[in-house]
Amino acid sequence: xxxxxxxxxGLVQPGGSLRLSCAAxxxxxxxxxxxxxxxxxxxxxxxxxxxxxxxxxxYYADSVKGRFTISRDNAKNSLxxxxxxxxxxxxxxxxxxxxxALTVLPRYFDYWGQGTLVTVSS
Amino acid sequence: xxxxxxxPDSLSVSLGERATINCKSSQxxxxxxxxxxxxxWYLQKPGQPPKLLIYWASTRESGVPDRFSGxxxxxxFTLTISSLQAEDVAVYYCQQYYSFPQTFGQGTKxxxx
Numbered sequence: 001x002x003x004x005x006x007x008x009x010g011l012v013q014p015g016g017s018l019r020l021s022c023a024a025x026x027x028x029x030x031x032x033x034x035x036x037x038x039x040x041x042x043x044x045x046x047x048x049x050x051x052x053x054x055x056x057x058x059y060y061a062d063s064v065k066g067r068f069t070i071s072r073d074n075a076k077n078s079l080x081x082x083x084x085x086x087x088x089x090x091x092x093x094x095x096x097x098x099x100x101a102l103t104v105l106p107r108y109f110d111y112w113g114q115g116t117l118v119t120v121s122s
Numbered sequence: 123x124x125x126x127x128x129x130p131d132s133l134s135v136s137l138g139e140r141a142t143i144n145c146k147s148s149q150x151x152x153x154x155x156x157x158x159x160x161x162x163w164y165l166q167k168p169g170q171p172p173k174l175l176i177y178w179a180s181t182r183e184s185g186v187p188d189r190f191s192g193x194x195x196x197x198x199f200t201l202t203i204s205s206l207q208a209e210d211v212a213v214y215y216c217q218q219y220y221s222f223p224q225t226f227g228q229g230t231k232x233x234x235x
Contacts, residue, residue, distance in 0.1 A: 045226040106219040108162035111173035
């Protein structure tokens with residue numbers, strides 16, 4: 001069974017940093033491209049970042065470029081999101097979401113984690 | 123960026139009746155080389171992550187009931203629930219994956235009348 005389990009969310013002050021993790025199981029992690037997608041409270045979905053199977057190709061939404069860094073450790077079956085210079089508008093549930101294949105092109109998300117809540121507030 | 127606009131924002135339908143949600147993209151998401159529309163539909167229930175329903179505009183994900191169907195091409199798409207069930211109460215989102223950044227519609231809330 002495919003599982004994606006996020007962790008690392010919490011309350012952080014504006015300007016602070018946080019590192020999210022996503023533990024994958026039930027599939028060969030390195031064979032799939034993965035993403036972070038976020039959802040502000042009561043709002044819609046916003047794609048945040050993409051990374052391919054070996055981590056050589058990475059994309060970011062303009063809203064987080066230069067502040068967030070996506071990475072992966074295939075030996076640990078894990079995806080990460082380092083978030084720096086956090087702002088109130090970064091407050092959201094952050095989901096780890098898998099593409100159905102190893103691709104450098106955008107695709108739909110076939111599996112999602114349950115999400116981890118990040119709250120940026122003083 | 124491709125802007126996705128859904129209509130209506132909310133929908134109230136009687137049990138067993140048809141529900142129709144529209145999604146319009148600001149530019150075509152039909153890829154000429156593959157002749158595929160790069161459009162997906164999800165549902166999201168309160169407190170849960172989104173769940174994939176439809177991809178390539180009309181291909182139903184494994185395990186999704188056949189009362190859900192997707193149609194359309196180019197810039198105009200429709201998700202139809204042929205006979206609304208109580209468990210279909212959710213917010214529905216369309217998503218384009220024609221180009222980065224992938225973008226979602228604002229969501230359509232479906233309720234029981």
